[in-house]
Amino acid sequence: MPDGVSTTNQPLFQEREQVDGRCPRCGAEDLRRYPVNSEGGWFDVVKCQSCLASVERERGPRLGPIQLLSDQM
Secondary structure (H helix, E strand, C coil): CCCCCCCCCCCCCCCCEEECCCCCCCCCCCEEEEEEEECCEEEEEEEECCCCCEEEEEECCCCCCCCCHHHHC
16 A cells, blocks of 8 residues: 555445435335436435435536535635
């Protein structure tokens, strides 16, 4: 391993924000909002965690969860 490069055994984890509501497909009350990358780019979605039905889907930031310092200026 080159100097200055570290590894971790920790899995990557995307925080999923809980959303109030009920899934229109299965009726579960376990909806979460999080970014996903698909063939069309990054999207912010709300999905049922029981059946994975998409409840909302809107275009997200160009680089998804990556925020450039220049975007904050």
